[in-house]
Amino acid sequence: MKEKRLSGYLIALIIILLLNFILPRLMPGDPITAMYGDALTELTPELRIALEERYGLSKPLVGQFFNYLSNTVLNLDLGYSFYYEESVVQVVMNYLPWTLLLLLTSLILSTLLGFVLGVESGWEYNQRKDRLLLLILLIINGMPGIVVGSLLLIIFSWQLSIFPTGGAMTSHASYTGLVWLVDILHHLALPLITLVLTRLPSSYLLMRNSMFGVIEQPFIQLARAKGLKQERIKYVHGARNAMIPLITQVGIRFGTFLGGALFVENIFSYPGMGTLIYQALLNRDYPLLQGSLLLLSLIVLLVNFVTGLVIDRVDKGGY
Amino acid sequence: MKKLLLVILLLSLVVGIGFFNLSNNSEAEVEVLKIGDQRGDWGYPTPHRHYLRGPGYLRMSLIFDTLIWKDESGFVSALAEDWSYEEEENYFTFNLRRDVNWHDGTEFTGQDVVFTFNYLQENPYGWANLNAVEKVELIDDYQVRVYLSQPYAPFLERVAGVVPILPEHIWAEIEKPREFTATEAVVGTGPYQLAEYNRTQGSYFYQANEDYYGGDPIVEELIFVKTNSPEVELQRGELNIVEVMPEAVESLAEAGFELMTGNHFWANKLMFNQHQEPFDQRKFRQALAHAINREELVERGLRGYGVEGSQGLISPDSKWAAKELPEYDYNPQKSRNLIEELGYSKEDGVYTKGDQSLEFTLLTQEDRISEIIKQNLKQVGIEVEIRVLDEASLDTKIDNWNFDLAISGHGGLGGDPMVLNQMILDDDPKSVRFKENQQLIDQLEKQLTIMEQDRRLEVVEDIQGIYAEELLAITLYYPEEYWASDGTIPWFYTAGGIAIGIPHPLNKLALIERDFD
Numbered sequence A: 001m002k003e004k005r006l007s008g009y010l011i012a013l014i015i016i017l018l019l020n021f022i023l024p025r026l027m028p029g030d031p032i033t034a035m036y037g038d039a040l041t042e043l044t045p046e047l048r049i050a051l052e053e054r055y056g057l058s059k060p061l062v063g064q065f066f067n068y069l070s071n072t073v074l075n076l077d078l079g080y081s082f083y084y085e086e087s088v089v090q091v092v093m094n095y096l097p098w099t100l101l102l103l104l105t106s107l108i109l110s111t112l113l114g115f116v117l118g119v120e121s122g123w124e125y126n127q128r129k130d131r132l133l134l135l136i137l138l139i140i141n142g143m144p145g146i147v148v149g150s151l152l153l154i155i156f157s158w159q160l161s162i163f164p165t166g167g168a169m170t171s172h173a174s175y176t177g178l179v180w181l182v183d184i185l186h187h188l189a190l191p192l193i194t195l196v197l198t199r200l201p202s203s204y205l206l207m208r209n210s211m212f213g214v215i216e217q218p219f220i221q222l223a224r225a226k227g228l229k230q231e232r233i234k235y236v237h238g239a240r241n242a243m244i245p246l247i248t249q250v251g252i253r254f255g256t257f258l259g260g261a262l263f264v265e266n267i268f269s270y271p272g273m274g275t276l277i278y279q280a281l282l283n284r285d286y287p288l289l290q291g292s293l294l295l296l297s298l299i300v301l302l303v304n305f306v307t308g309l310v311i312d313r314v315d316k317g318g319y
Numbered sequence B: 001m002k003k004l005l006l007v008i009l010l011l012s013l014v015v016g017i018g019f020f021n022l023s024n025n026s027e028a029e030v031e032v033l034k035i036g037d038q039r040g041d042w043g044y045p046t047p048h049r050h051y052l053r054g055p056g057y058l059r060m061s062l063i064f065d066t067l068i069w070k071d072e073s074g075f076v077s078a079l080a081e082d083w084s085y086e087e088e089e090n091y092f093t094f095n096l097r098r099d100v101n102w103h104d105g106t107e108f109t110g111q112d113v114v115f116t117f118n119y120l121q122e123n124p125y126g127w128a129n130l131n132a133v134e135k136v137e138l139i140d141d142y143q144v145r146v147y148l149s150q151p152y153a154p155f156l157e158r159v160a161g162v163v164p165i166l167p168e169h170i171w172a173e174i175e176k177p178r179e180f181t182a183t184e185a186v187v188g189t190g191p192y193q194l195a196e197y198n199r200t201q202g203s204y205f206y207q208a209n210e211d212y213y214g215g216d217p218i219v220e221e222l223i224f225v226k227t228n229s230p231e232v233e234l235q236r237g238e239l240n241i242v243e244v245m246p247e248a249v250e251s252l253a254e255a256g257f258e259l260m261t262g263n264h265f266w267a268n269k270l271m272f273n274q275h276q277e278p279f280d281q282r283k284f285r286q287a288l289a290h291a292i293n294r295e296e297l298v299e300r301g302l303r304g305y306g307v308e309g310s311q312g313l314i315s316p317d318s319k320w321a322a323k324e325l326p327e328y329d330y331n332p333q334k335s336r337n338l339i340e341e342l343g344y345s346k347e348d349g350v351y352t353k354g355d356q357s358l359e360f361t362l363l364t365q366e367d368r369i370s371e372i373i374k375q376n377l378k379q380v381g382i383e384v385e386i387r388v389l390d391e392a393s394l395d396t397k398i399d400n401w402n403f404d405l406a407i408s409g410h411g412g413l414g415g416d417p418m419v420l421n422q423m424i425l426d427d428d429p430k431s432v433r434f435k436e437n438q439q440l441i442d443q444l445e446k447q448l449t450i451m452e453q454d455r456r457l458e459v460v461e462d463i464q465g466i467y468a469e470e471l472l473a474i475t476l477y478y479p480e481e482y483w484a485s486d487g488t489i490p491w492f493y494t495a496g497g498i499a500i501g502i503p504h505p506l507n508k509l510a511l512i513e514r515d516f517d
Helices: A003-027 A033-041 A045-054 A061-074 A088-123 A128-141 A146-158 A178-215 A218-226 A230-242 A244-252 A254-267 A274-281 A286-316 B002-024 B053-061 B110-122 B153-161 B228-233 B248-253 B283-293 B294-301 B332-341 B369-379 B392-401 B418-424 B438-447 B455-468
Strands: B031-037 B067-069 B075-076 B080-086 B090-096 B131-142 B143-146 B192-197 B203-208 B219-226 B240-246 B256-259 B267-272 B306-308 B345-347 B350-353 B357-366 B383-388 B405-412 B473-479 B480-486
Touching: A003 A061, A003 B418, A033 B067, A033 B392, A045 B392, A061 A286, A088 A178, A088 A230, A088 A244, A088 A254, A088 A274, A088 A286, A128 A178, A146 A178, A146 A254, A178 A230, A178 A244, A178 A254, A218 A230, A230 A244, A244 A254, A244 A286, A244 B383, A254 A274, A254 A286, A286 B256, B031 B228, B075 B080, B080 B153, B090 B153, B110 B131, B110 B143, B143 B153, B228 B240, B228 B248, B228 B357, B228 B480, B240 B248, B248 B256, B248 B480, B267 B283, B283 B332, B283 B369, B283 B455, B283 B473, B294 B306, B294 B369, B294 B473, B306 B350, B332 B369, B350 B418, B357 B369, B357 B392, B369 B383, B369 B405, B418 B438, B418 B455, B438 B455
Parallel strands: B031 B219, B031 B240, B357 B383, B357 B405
Antiparallel strands: B067 B075, B080 B090, B090 B143, B131 B143, B192 B203, B203 B219, B240 B480, B256 B480, B267 B405, B267 B473, B306 B473, B345 B350
């Protein structure tokens, strides 16, 4: 079973490596034209040749592919960004932490919130509290991330001036300690709320349904008969068994969720991987695109893998 | 008691502001000035590492000075006190300033100038083409001669006014300037020194160079930050100057902000694939010019924020613009007549000839303008299908002549008329790449060699006439760009644009007290 799972990951990795090379190059447009744009007016043919040489673009595509493959797989070297003139890893390391901060905080918050609301709702299935929660969350569910984000931006930043309009921190403010932390959280708030709101309904609905399925089970009846406290039955006996689908969902939908986060970054000009990849796309910065996509894919695979392990554990620990 | 305190506070604020405004005219310094930008990161501000667009050059130009520079009315001295051209031997002499130090305290001399030209010939810099420079000679410590391989009229505007002079004692050892990011890499002679650059946040932090030879910097700390809501942040007082959407201009003006609009040095063009029938025929291209309502493009497409294109390409604001040019008024009937003269007849509302019907694809980056063009052409009897692409895809398709019609734009139309050579002859997707009219080629080559302005102007006007006659692309319009500021700094627009023609108000001379003219 485990071997089968591992070979699955290996196949996924090979496909990712291939696609990462092919997809960027399928886009029309070459890196030098894309990067030099208006400045092409002073791009002499000699300079162009020198640049093609420098970026390895003068080699045939097959040669470029084997170069990429051997560098990535054998040397774990993600290459050199054309646009930033720096190693891909160095560039990515400036942006990845912001994405991880946004992603992890929103993942944890939306899962926790969805868990609690789902348990409460499912426990009182079809009663007043449940119906109200369901209504509210279905309304949120109907709004795409871009609408939620833009609304938050317009209301809480442009109109009420409560939050900054974008970015991850105040530039050159030389804050330290607590002030620095508050500044970062202040900038994080709107993209974070956007992501939490967009993900909350699905984890809530899942938890609610799963909870409803569990409360009728004999072991809950048993716990009740034992005279255990309501909260204990709800959370320890009920929710623990009902939460497997929620954890599975974190794993399965992590990729989609990551995609959403990259998108939200662009609404708030949050300097994470979404912003970086978008720019790399416009610049046709092949190595940076390859490297960023590969790293993100690896993160998704890793999360899937870890989710698998967690599910195994929770499953075994069940009643 | 509290109320009294409040009143005193308010009063002192009002008096304070009044005092500040008064003193602003004399010697006052601004402590911090914040400039907003939608993109944020324009690269590390050294010649080889800034991204090769205008804003990248501007950030670099705060640190590195050139031999000469431009203000609102034309060339002014920078590192060179004065300059002259010796026609017979074809060289420029630059007399350099003697009171200049590099930011690290080392003295600036002519040797640095000689070094810079040699260095940039070995390590080409995308903003300055040095092909016309034969050699640079040091006459004495403060005089250099730049010999040209042939008379080259754009020299001052495109070379002397653009090449950033580098300190030899730092760069002599640097073999890979594209990888040089140490702190010494940003030692220049300019009015500002880089204190911090943050690529991820897209921000730059500069401090004034108090020893600047050209005058005291007005602003102590200069900060460039990324913004996605320039109008909002300006109004909140978080930024002092930003580029704004034309639609926001009125409300910002009402709120008391200073609004500036530059010259029309950027053009959007309708490009034809002249290697393909029927665009290879001049008459057909002219028929299209009569079919497109350029006034509607400006009024409806740009909501009035722009100027109709001149078919000579050069912006009417430029001193190089031709006074008289062939005109193509909006006249659908005339357009139809021209098309019919070419043997086309209408079938189901679309012109056809044999098995060829006038149905084309129009490549573009945005669809509002293209929709109007599509309607205009449909009215005449030409069907157009619009395809929206990003800039890189569009440029590559044009570059490979893999298109029928395309909308593409470029700047540089206020500076040296050498832009005509680049946009007519050069192998560049923004250029029409037309080499079939020998008279046009001859005149283009000739204009580069005429050092005397009035004589050059005659040739440049002639070129615009031929270009308009051939009509290798239709210049659709010059859009207006707006900048809004809170009035802290008396910004101005540079004659012909900054350096090779950047149409922004952010000239470093606005940030210093100018006293050397």
